[in-house]
Amino acid sequence: MVSELADRRDQEFMLFEMFNLGFYSENVKFSGFNEQACRMLLKEARKLAVNEILPTNKLADVENGHPEGVLFHKGEIRVPRSYHRPYRSYCEGGWLAMCDEEEWGGQGMPHLLAAACLELFMGANPSFLNYPGLTHGAGAIVREFGNERLQKRYLANLFSGKWAGTMCLTEAQAGSDVGALTTKAIKNDDGSYSIEGNKIFISGADSDLVENVIHPVLARVEGAPSGTKGISLFLVPKYRLSEDGRTTDIRNDVEITGIEEKMGMHGNVTCTVAFGAKGACRGELVGEENKGMKYMFLMMNEARQGAALQALGISSASYANAVRYARERVQGPDLKEAFSSDARPVPIIQHPDVRRQLLFMKAFIEGNRFLSYYLKWCHDRCIFVDSAGEREKYQGLIELLTPISKAYTTDKGIEITSAGIQVYGGYGFIEEYPQAQYYRDVRISSLYEGTNGIQAMDLLGRKLGMKKGRAFMDLMGEINATIVFVRENGLDEMADGLENALKKAGEAAVSVGGAAMGSRVLDAFAVAKPFLDILGDLMMAWGLAWRAALACSKLGSASGKDRLFYQGQIVTAKYYYGIHLPEALGKMDAVKKVTDAVMEMGEDCF
Numbered sequence: 001m002v003s004e005l006a007d008r009r010d011q012e013f014m015l016f017e018m019f020n021l022g023f024y025s026e027n028v029k030f031s032g033f034n035e036q037a038c039r040m041l042l043k044e045a046r047k048l049a050v051n052e053i054l055p056t057n058k059l060a061d062v063e064n065g066h067p068e069g070v071l072f073h074k075g076e077i078r079v080p081r082s083y084h085r086p087y088r089s090y091c092e093g094g095w096l097a098m099c100d101e102e103e104w105g106g107q108g109m110p111h112l113l114a115a116a117c118l119e120l121f122m123g124a125n126p127s128f129l130n131y132p133g134l135t136h137g138a139g140a141i142v143r144e145f146g147n148e149r150l151q152k153r154y155l156a157n158l159f160s161g162k163w164a165g166t167m168c169l170t171e172a173q174a175g176s177d178v179g180a181l182t183t184k185a186i187k188n189d190d191g192s193y194s195i196e197g198n199k200i201f202i203s204g205a206d207s208d209l210v211e212n213v214i215h216p217v218l219a220r221v222e223g224a225p226s227g228t229k230g231i232s233l234f235l236v237p238k239y240r241l242s243e244d245g246r247t248t249d250i251r252n253d254v255e256i257t258g259i260e261e262k263m264g265m266h267g268n269v270t271c272t273v274a275f276g277a278k279g280a281c282r283g284e285l286v287g288e289e290n291k292g293m294k295y296m297f298l299m300m301n302e303a304r305q306g307a308a309l310q311a312l313g314i315s316s317a318s319y320a321n322a323v324r325y326a327r328e329r330v331q332g333p334d335l336k337e338a339f340s341s342d343a344r345p346v347p348i349i350q351h352p353d354v355r356r357q358l359l360f361m362k363a364f365i366e367g368n369r370f371l372s373y374y375l376k377w378c379h380d381r382c383i384f385v386d387s388a389g390e391r392e393k394y395q396g397l398i399e400l401l402t403p404i405s406k407a408y409t410t411d412k413g414i415e416i417t418s419a420g421i422q423v424y425g426g427y428g429f430i431e432e433y434p435q436a437q438y439y440r441d442v443r444i445s446s447l448y449e450g451t452n453g454i455q456a457m458d459l460l461g462r463k464l465g466m467k468k469g470r471a472f473m474d475l476m477g478e479i480n481a482t483i484v485f486v487r488e489n490g491l492d493e494m495a496d497g498l499e500n501a502l503k504k505a506g507e508a509a510v511s512v513g514g515a516a517m518g519s520r521v522l523d524a525f526a527v528a529k530p531f532l533d534i535l536g537d538l539m540m541a542w543g544l545a546w547r548a549a550l551a552c553s554k555l556g557s558a559s560g561k562d563r564l565f566y567q568g569q570i571v572t573a574k575y576y577y578g579i580h581l582p583e584a585l586g587k588m589d590a591v592k593k594v595t596d597a598v599m600e601m602g603e604d605c606f
């Protein structure tokens, strides 16, 4: 087990050299976050991640009922006992509400810096992080859409971690199709609502870390339209609140009826929850009736970007372990001396195939780190910029890139952690070593917060054509600016490659987008996921070329470890452009053709 999680030098490169976090403090909105303060916060986050959170990762990776794991007893959940201490540190350090207003106990931190901290925390223990992560999402809904009364009653206790928050959408018959939910809400004379229904797969639905648990529940008010149009959002506490927002000892008819045994993420409990089985569950409406899906989307978008950071954090930890192992594990002679009788075995990092796997991991981690951080940088731009037009541009980029980041980074996370196992050989499959857990834990990220197939449909059906394709054109404009920068730094071949990829991805977008709006809608959606994948490949090409050009511009004056780092950036991009981009270009051509093979395949032919 290594204590290094995400690569420190690479995180700093992204934050301070690519996205200029050190200059944020020139803007009054981030005046407290000069470079020194940002570096200190990042150091503190790393310390907490390594010293307190990471040691709980393996400890809590046990089946339900194990003394170190999740326990379900008499309707109550006990989370892994090792989580209590880091949870206190996490909350007391203000990490739960990093970017929120001080008024509610937040730190007012830039989103970009928070992304780097979250990557570290997620890499240290993703199961642990889901507890405060969901709590933050529930708080964000109240902050954004709750009236003053709701804000006063809920927000400070959620953002301080005194109470936990969840996210209650899924029902047995309503998974991807949230509109099929049947949980009912009946308005009472006092303005509250009686909630009745059963939710499944609810993460962190109960916990002994906190005094109270607040469930944002999607339900349908009697007589509301069917589908997503008739869904409203309610806050349902485990214990009822007093008028001034304190936890009382009156239970609110919210019952944990069971917990799931899972393939991974063992330390994060997944529950079935019965609301109002005894007819005594009360909830408070958030905002207006029938606008629940809109409100929940705020939480879901945060959770989708969070799922990408989760996969990134786990991938980074898997890579750090793989590099360490490949340096230490000695096996087989150097290929050049393979036939010499006195050849000595060498560390496996010297074998070309192992080095290729490490470079695969590094390239996609760094490309995806760029993608996640860029998204958060766009969030910060929305705060920075004065013009409404600029703000709209960055908002559009966030909306367009969120499904790409969620699906691409989580899918790559599965491949990267699989490569992490491969580097370990047979030991990768053995639970005593860390790689097997990373692979099991990352697997969920492509499923929850909307499966990756649903992300692809969101991209093609909603985001691509949004505002007549404005966001997609803005993205192309941003990439074009990088192409100029890459040329200026003498990487002409790479600039040509990026230009070609941009052109082909643009052509595929026109073709698939056109098919989706015409008579070939089914064929178009059959290639929605490959279409999302090629845009992800394009994002990798963009990020890695930008990184390489920046490294070129700094190489001349660099020495020692910095020089090695910059050289590594250039070679990583060269590897991606040499091995993966040609494959991606082929995929772009294929996607553009919008095959009819998928829908031609009759159901009975399977």
Ligand SMILES: Cc1cc2nc3c(=O)[nH]c(=O)nc-3n(C[C@H](O)[C@H](O)[C@H](O)COP(=O)(O)OP(=O)(O)OC[C@H]3O[C@@H](n4cnc5c(N)ncnc54)[C@H](O)[C@@H]3O)c2cc1C
Pocket (backbone or CB within 6 Å): 166, 167, 168, 169, 170, 174, 175, 176, 177, 200, 201, 202, 203, 204, 262, 265, 270, 444, 447, 448, 449, 450, 451, 452, 453, 454, 457
């Ligand atoms: C560990 C874990 C934690 C979870 N935590 C939470 C939580 O905290 N809160 C919560 O509300 N939910 C939670 N979920 C539920 C999760 O979000 C759902 O499992 C997920 O949205 C998929 O729904 P489903 O499992 O019913 O699959 P289904 O919707 O049945 O999907 C099955 C397959 O069909 C595909 N599919 C479905 N519909 C379509 C369509 N229209 N077009 C194309 N393809 C389609 C899907 O992509 C998928 O591949 C959790 C799940 C797990 C396993």
